[in-house]
Amino acid sequence: MDFKRHLTKNPVVVAPMAGISNKAFRLLAQEMGAGLVYTEMISDKGLKYGSVRTRRMTEILPEEENVVLQLFGADEEALAYATEYVDKHTRAVAIDLNLGCPVPKVVKNNGGVSLMRHPEQVGRLISLMCERTDLPITVKMRSGWDEANKNAVEIARVSEAAGVSLIAVHGRTRTQMYRGEVDLDIIRAVKEAVEVPVLANGDVKTPEDALDMMDVTGCDGVMVGRALLGNPWLIRQCNDYLCYGRYDESPSVEERVEMAKRHAALLAKHYGERRAALEMRSQAPWYLKGLPDSSQARKALSRADSRETMSAILDDYLSRMKTAP
Numbered sequence: 393m394d395f396k397r398h399l400t401k402n403p404v405v406v407a408p409m410a411g412i413s414n415k416a417f418r419l420l421a422q423e424m425g426a427g428l429v430y431t432e433m434i435s436d437k438g439l440k441y442g443s444v445r446t447r448r449m450t451e452i453l454p455e456e457e458n459v460v461l462q463l464f465g466a467d468e469e470a471l472a473y474a475t476e477y478v479d480k481h482t483r484a485v486a487i488d489l490n491l492g493c494p495v496p497k498v499v500k501n502n503g504g505v506s507l508m509r510h511p512e513q514v515g516r517l518i519s520l521m522c523e524r525t526d527l528p529i530t531v532k533m534r535s536g537w538d539e540a541n542k543n544a545v546e547i548a549r550v551s552e553a554a555g556v557s558l559i560a561v562h563g564r565t566r567t568q569m570y571r572g573e574v575d576l577d578i579i580r581a582v583k584e585a586v587e588v589p590v591l592a593n594g595d596v597k598t599p600e601d602a603l604d605m606m607d608v609t610g611c612d613g614v615m616v617g618r619a620l621l622g623n624p625w626l627i628r629q630c631n632d633y634l635c636y637g638r639y640d641e642s643p644s645v646e647e648r649v650e651m652a653k654r655h656a657a658l659l660a661k662h663y664g665e666r667r668a669a670l671e672m673r674s675q676a677p678w679y680l681k682g683l684p685d686s687s688q689a690r691k692a693l694s695r696a697d698s699r700e701t702m703s704a705i706l707d708d709y710l711s712r713m714k715t716a717p
């Protein structure tokens with residue numbers, strides 16, 4: 393895939409989110425016009441050791457397009473195996489190496505953002521991945537480990553030299569986790585240091601944020617994560633604003649309720665009713681976030697034990713809103 397060309401028309405990319413970026417979430421994102429949609433991070437060792445659960449995470453539906461499958465790990469043998477596995481068995485358009493995950497379980501095993509402290513190893517792992525597949529290899533990194541070690545530019549250069557085709561940068565350090573300011577300067581510095589396209593990531597919540605991010609960093613696209621929870625429409629709004637300078641209003645309460653039900657139906661179709669009910673406990677409340685008098689409904693949704701219960705709570709909220717003075 394020619395990422396640079398593709399991103400000119402489709403500059404809004406959906407970030408990988410563990411526990412969220414499954415087939416259902418990805419399909420909704422695709423419908424909203426996402427340029428690329430990342431899977432959640434998938435363990436190289438899980439694939440190497442034949443974990444059924446991990447293998448299922450790599451499944452990409454025939455109707456899905458432009459899915460980037462993200463791997464995490466730092467073990468050469470496991471990563472080589474996982475790269476070949478993804479190449480042979482999935483419909484991914486690219487394979488991403490996670491250089492940004494800050495959670496202790498991953499960092500302890502030298503994966504995720506921990507790799508940013510070892511540039512030569514990053515280069516070796518990427519070269520290895522490139523040897524094992526003809527699919528493009530991409531990386532997603534943070535600005536660095538901590539304030540004193542913001543080496544995103546060095547890691548980007550090493551990654552490009554080793555053969556990556558696209559780089560995403562979340563402008564926070566590991567120590568910042570998900571708090572504090574996103575460093576737009578370092579994202580811009582990465583963009584200026586490499587030839588391959590760069591995606592800017594961190595705290596894009598509105599179409600205006602997306603435009604600002606593009607203007608300030610000069611990047612080829614924006615990557616959006618948390619703001620899409622309960623709000624997949626933001627993808628279309630950002631895309632329209634970046635490409636045409638205008639965007640449609642936010643969705644109505646009816647549309648939000650319908651989308652929550654569709655999200656649940658897609659989860660049920662692809663993962664079964666039980667998992668759909670469990671996942672919607674955390675997903676459904678987001679669809680009512682910020683709506684008037686919704687706190688009780690959101691609380692009830694977070695405890696709903698079936699899709700029917702969830703739908704009844706949503707319908708009840710909708711009818712209350714319709715009859716509200």
Ligand SMILES: Cc1cc2nc3c(=O)[nH]c(=O)nc-3n(C[C@H](O)[C@H](O)[C@H](O)COP(=O)(O)O)c2cc1C
Pocket residue numbers: 407408409410411412431432433462490491492493532562593594595596615616617618619
């Ligand atoms: C629940 C959750 C799970 C995440 N999982 C991943 C992951 O699997 N791989 C990854 O590279 N980043 C992951 N991230 C980081 C996001 O991709 C993104 O970089 C970060 O949330 C900042 O973007 P945002 O402000 O638009 O959310 C995760 C973030 C959240 C909130």
